[in-house]
Amino acid sequence: MFAQHTLLVSLVLITRCHSQHVGYKLSKSSEPPIRLGILDSFVQGVHDIATVLSSVPDTISILLNQDEEQINLYAPSDNEDAYLNITQLTAKYGYPCEEHSVETEDGYIINMHRIPHGRKNRMNNSTVFLMHGFMDSSDSWILQGPDKALAYILADEGFDVWLGNARGNKHALRHNTLNRNQSDFWDFTWEDMGIYDLPVMIDHALNVTDKESLYYIGYSQGTTSFFVMTSLKPEYNDKIKMMFALAPVAWMANVRSPLVKMFSPAFNFLSNVLWDYNFINTEFLESFSGTICGILGTNCHSVMYMIVGHDSKYMNDVMPVMLGHMPTTSSTLQLVHYGQLVKSGRFCRFDFGAQRNMEIYGAEYPPDYDLSNVAVPVVLYFSENDWLADIADVQILEHHLQNIYESNYIQDFNHLDFLYASKANEIIYSKIVTQILDFAEVD
Incomplete structure (x- = not known):
């Protein structure tokens, strides 16, 4: 039945190709970067999805048969923290917060936040610099409140804390020549964040x-x-004392999320058909998740955990606040690039x-990021229950990093728990503080 629904949705999508924006261009090219024609891309995507579907029905069946509380992810919250902005939140809890504006080499204007x-x-x-995940922002690092948010x-340990944001x-959402309503504004992937933003x-x-x-x-x-950044601009190794990687995402060949595995082969096609200006916003996600929930015959709570990992036992209290601040806008090309990692295994x-x-790389296939250039000591935090950053x-x-300082296995955390679990402070954050202090003494 699910495969039939998928085929029906696909047929609906292809009929939209005549009226929807069907291509985007990257600044590196005046032509659409999609490798195949829109129809060829669609056919290949359907083939890939069919292949993946055959390998995941047991996983989907387990999830859909879970006896979960019915939760409306987009229902209004009665916690005012869901509606306060980052400066209001920090002020509410007695912390100073400065807003700093920087302009990237390619013209994006980014506001970053400092808790001195x-x-x-x-x-x-x-000085400690924190960088958020996909469709998130600097807000994510404070949403759990005092004594729990990293x-x-x-800051309470006396560190000068800087919270970054991605274009x-x-x-x-500003640029010195482009407007965010222009498709060219959204002409970037997470590679540009590493080259320009960070x-x-x-x-x-x-x-x-x-x-x-x-x-x-x-x-x-x-x-x-x-x-x-450290692969393509290795001079930045000298500016980083130590890197802490929470739920690290690089290789994605073993991603276990059924939805990511199903849709990643078709991200190129979907980005052309579904988004006129190449960006994802909350309105789209509400519509998309509602559609998927209806197709699967399950609640949206289940769908979210089909992406990040099994239902978390740590997140119930913070979830309404989290959903008041994220997801935030992002480029579909970020999603396309991740989809390429899933499909290629590189x-x-x-x-x-x-x-x-x-023309761009001088080779038929894109080059791998050379992680032998990463000289920074790296501390890894990962979990078996994380369906996006799989242990494998x-x-x-x-294996590819040259300077692993420490590798930490965390039991039972899904992908979101690294930020939003009620016990993240006990399990991870207190250890990070100790590691920084210990390394500072040695350094």
Whole structure:
């Protein structure tokens, strides 16, 4: 029955090709980067989806038969923290918050946030930079509140805390020549965040604090973009004392999320058909999740956990606040690029197709990111219950990194728990503080 629904949805989508925006262009090319024609891409996508569907029915069946509480993910919250912005939230809980604006080399204007100290009057001589995940923002690091959110914990320990933002999210919707209603504004992937966004934000934080290096904590896409930066701009290794990778995403060959596995082969096609301006917003996600919930005959609570991993026993209290702040806007090309990693089994640059790849890279296929350039000491945090950052893929990443300082297996965490679990402070964050302090003594 599910396969029949998928075919029906696919037929509906292809009829929209005549009226919808069916192509996008990257700044590197004046032609659409999609390798195949729209029909060929669709046919290939349906073939790939059919192949994946045959391998995951047992997983889907288990999830759909779970006896879960019926939760409307988009229902209004009675917690005011879901509606306060980041400066209002920090003020509410007694923390200072500065907003700093930086401009990237390619013209994006990004607001980043700084919590220079906490409420305990402790002073530490170290600067810590935190980078969020896909469709998220700097807000994510404070949503659990004092004593639980990582940004507050670090600030209370006396660290100078900087919260980065990626182009296209709600804190980075400006450009010096483009308007966010133009498709060209959304012409980027997470590679551009590693090449342009992270360097300018890190440089700004170091300039303001008069430091030569800082500690970097990345979550999910915040790890992907970091590995891009240190691979393609290895001079930034000298500016990072240590990198903490929470739920690291690089290789994705073993991703276990049924929905990601099903749809990733068709991300190229769907990005052309479903989004006129190449970006994802909350309105689309509400519509998409509602459709998927209806097709699967399950509640949206189940659908979310079909992406990130089994239902979390740690997140019930913070979920309404989390959903008041995320998801935020992102480019569909970020999703397309991740889909390419799933399909190819590689950690590589964007695949434009053989002809454009030859023009851009000088080879038929995009090159892998050279992680031998990553000299920074890396601390890994990962979990078997994470269906996006699978242990097998993290082990591949670990094998390619030259300087693993420590590798930490966390039991029972799904992909979101690394940020939003009620016990993340006990299980992970307190350990990060200790690791920074210990490393600072040695350093």
